Amino acid sequence: MSPLTIKQIPFDRGHPITGHLKEFINDRFTMQMRMMKKMGPIYSFNVGKYKVTYLSKPEYIRHILQENYKNYKKNVFYDELKIILGQGLVTSEGEFWRKQRKMIQPAFHHKQIEHFSQLMVLATKKMMTKWDESASQKTPINIDEDMKSLTMEIVAQCLFSHDTAAFAKAATNSVNVVLDWSKSRMESLVKSPQWLPTQSNREYNKAFNALKNIVMGIIQERREMLNRPDDLLTTMIEMTDEDSNEGMNDHQLFDEILTLFMAGHETTAHTLVWTWFLLSKNPHVRNKLSDEVDFIISNADVSLAQIGQLSYTKMVLQESMRYIPAVWGIGREALTDDMIDGFTIPKGATVGVSIYQMHHHPEYWENPEGFEPERFNPNNESKINKWVYMPFGGGPRACVGNAFAMMESQIILAMLSKRYTLNLRADIPIEFDPGITLRPKYEFFMDIKKRI
Numbered sequence: 001m002s003p004l005t006i007k008q009i010p011f012d013r014g015h016p017i018t019g020h021l022k023e024f025i026n027d028r029f030t031m032q033m034r035m036m037k038k039m040g041p042i043y044s045f046n047v048g049k050y051k052v053t054y055l056s057k058p059e060y061i062r063h064i065l066q067e068n069y070k071n072y073k074k075n076v077f078y079d080e081l082k083i084i085l086g087q088g089l090v091t092s093e094g095e096f097w098r099k100q101r102k103m104i105q106p107a108f109h110h111k112q113i114e115h116f117s118q119l120m121v122l123a124t125k126k127m128m129t130k131w132d133e134s135a136s137q138k139t140p141i142n143i144d145e146d147m148k149s150l151t152m153e154i155v156a157q158c159l160f161s162h163d164t165a166a167f168a169k170a171a172t173n174s175v176n177v178v179l180d181w182s183k184s185r186m187e188s189l190v191k192s193p194q195w196l197p198t199q200s201n202r203e204y205n206k207a208f209n210a211l212k213n214i215v216m217g218i219i220q221e222r223r224e225m226l227n228r229p230d231d232l233l234t235t236m237i238e239m240t241d242e243d244s245n246e247g248m249n250d251h252q253l254f255d256e257i258l259t260l261f262m263a264g265h266e267t268t269a270h271t272l273v274w275t276w277f278l279l280s281k282n283p284h285v286r287n288k289l290s291d292e293v294d295f296i297i298s299n300a301d302v303s304l305a306q307i308g309q310l311s312y313t314k315m316v317l318q319e320s321m322r323y324i325p326a327v328w329g330i331g332r333e334a335l336t337d338d339m340i341d342g343f344t345i346p347k348g349a350t351v352g353v354s355i356y357q358m359h360h361h362p363e364y365w366e367n368p369e370g371f372e373p374e375r376f377n378p379n380n381e382s383k384i385n386k387w388v389y390m391p392f393g394g395g396p397r398a399c400v401g402n403a404f405a406m407m408e409s410q411i412i413l414a415m416l417s418k419r420y421t422l423n424l425r426a427d428i429p430i431e432f433d434p435g436i437t438l439r440p441k442y443e444f445f446m447d448i449k450k451r452i
């Protein structure tokens, strides 16, 4: 990259007041593709009052996420999340984030999460009881609801083990209210202050306080326990900072627990929802997946050794995350002036990477609109640029739960594919409702048939 020539970033203002807000909400990926085609690998446009600069060259992305990552913090679009997640890993910054990440990361190393695989298997078996019933009664399933409740159960089990039933029951509704509130604030031009007693603020405050009471209760109970169970909460209560030798206080624990809970269930749930959707639309892939699980898994359980052999299952998930990434984009704000390939990124600039756009970029993928798990065949995998394919982000702030999510998704997909075939009720098109994660625009149901 040569900083000698100063180049102008192409800019499309759009409507004088709203910019491209409407299109950004309704059809952002078509808009991004069009802009990239017209303006090149770095372009700016307005979303409401914000000017956003998007990068779509791997070198540019590596620059902001890895090489010069210290010069970037999470941008204005994370402000609503900050209200909820406070100083948790997703929303904290600088030295504080670094210390927290260093403490928490070891809890997610491969060896550690292997321990969670049994909980994932058990929760999936519980879902099978429900699905057996739906299959015998020929009742279609609400896949979004089922995948969310399954991944919520798993993350809650891994966080607090035996305390989950009460938590899941009380938390589901509160979590939905909190997430909807933050999404609608992200999308509105004018945000009412949080203390204003509007109906949505009142509902949010009630739901958030309920969630806080539940989690704080669990933390306090756990601190007093003599024989603490082996789960993430105990690990986090007992971990200490290398330099200060201090552990986390209740407030910090609350932020981290809520962060792991929020970041760790909707993302995986939507990855699986879209995978079932894509499998139903691509029966030849589904057949191949069924062949693999039939060959490798002998009964309702799946062992760690078997997970390691489920190579096609993994390829299907990787391709599904390419085709429809549950986290569709990453946003940053420049802390000081920066230069990328001769383009000035001024202090305060809002910079974005559309993971979706990179995953469909015609320069980097052959047949990007084809659903082809074979592209992730281990022989081809080395050719895939990690700044083009990045469902879990990249650089020091990449997803801490990457290995956890992959293991969980493989277990769920393999166990449920062995036992059932799911078909979309109607041949609906892919339409998105991009909130914090990329959800389907309309609720859809699937017909379920037992295979064994």
Ligand code: HEM
Binding pocket: 089, 090, 091, 101, 155, 259, 260, 261, 263, 264, 265, 267, 268, 271, 325, 326, 327, 330, 331, 390, 391, 392, 393, 394, 396, 397, 398, 399, 400, 401, 402, 404, 405
């Ligand atoms: C398929 C499922 C998942 C996807 C697609 C996903 C995706 C991502 C992405 C793209 C980021 C980077 C965001 C950024 O740079 O701004 C991220 C960060 C994060 N994810 Fe995930 N994630 C998934 C599952 C999980 C799970 C299971 C957990 C925890 C149990 C988790 C916890 C986190 C945390 C704490 C961060 C913030 C890391 C930091 O900034 O240090 N995620 N995730």
